[in-house]
Amino acid sequence: EGGRYQPSTCEARSRTAVIIPHRNRETHLGHLLYYLHPFLQRQQLQYGIYVVHQVRPVGAGGFTGLRGGHRCQPACPSPLPQAGNSTFNRAKLLNVGVKEALKDEEWDCLFLHDVDLIPENDHNLYTCDPWNPKHVSIAMNKFGYSLPYPQYFGGVSALTPDQYMKINGFPNEYWGWGGEDDDIATRVRLAGMKIARPPVSIGHYKMVKHKSDKGNEENPHRLGGRRGGWGGRASGGLGADAPLVPSRFDLLIRTQRMWTQDGMNSLTYTLLAKHLHPLYTNLTVD
Numbered sequence: 001e002g003g004r005y006q007p008s009t010c011e012a013r014s015r016t017a018v019i020i021p022h023r024n025r026e027t028h029l030g031h032l033l034y035y036l037h038p039f040l041q042r043q044q045l046q047y048g049i050y051v052v053h054q055v056r057p058v059g060a061g062g063f064t065g066l067r068g069g070h071r072c073q074p075a076c077p078s079p080l081p082q083a084g085n086s087t088f089n090r091a092k093l094l095n096v097g098v099k100e101a102l103k104d105e106e107w108d109c110l111f112l113h114d115v116d117l118i119p120e121n122d123h124n125l126y127t128c129d130p131w132n133p134k135h136v137s138i139a140m141n142k143f144g145y146s147l148p149y150p151q152y153f154g155g156v157s158a159l160t161p162d163q164y165m166k167i168n169g170f171p172n173e174y175w176g177w178g179g180e181d182d183d184i185a186t187r188v189r190l191a192g193m194k195i196a197r198p199p200v201s202i203g204h205y206k207m208v209k210h211k212s213d214k215g216n217e218e219n220p221h222r223l224g225g226r227r228g229g230w231g232g233r234a235s236g237g238l239g240a241d242a243p244l245v246p247s248r249f250d251l252l253i254r255t256q257r258m259w260t261q262d263g264m265n266s267l268t269y270t271l272l273a274k275h276l277h278p279l280y281t282n283l284t285v286d
Contacts, residue, residue, distance in 0.1 A: 019097035094259035168263030
């Protein structure tokens, strides 16, 4: 239940939490779960899969939002309610997933996993590097099975809880597509660590094709903001309309100054529901 598994014939080599940010990608989620469970079980891991689902608040008969809460009233609704056209915030959803997952278990390793990437090699171990954050999806078919640029940290990455806190998690201010992965690569360097990677022959992933959905447009076009300045900002949630914030390029320039202030230590959200499915734990957040 809840996408949890523990091998019965041996002591697991790692306790790994897989955290998947999600919005309007039910088909992709089904594909990923179909492949991911047997993949992880062949590696004899103890694991849990968390799907962090961003929605707008629902009115009558819907969720009762609790700050960090775990209940829903009058009864838990569909685990994947429609998200509408609210602007996606992948990085903040990952922060939420990490915080909630660590309430359930003292996980050894946190795998941050895009919903459209399928691992292709069983030797790609879903365990963490003990010294440095690990970028795992280094060879995607989208990029001709090669690394697009040296500091690329997108797709699938793995950090121990200590490493995640050391970089202050992911930034909360990247609304729309792009930029947050480059921010993380910079945070890793500023925190005195390096990016670890498996061999290119191991880190193979297939990206399931999809069209860009409304609300996940490239950050600079959707959220231009004032050049070099902050615009209006939404309240703590992941709500319906994105705040007017600087473009992803403005934010990257600010990373060196802001990374200790924008992340896990500034995270605010409302957990609307926690629903345990056979194949995953769904966290619905606003």
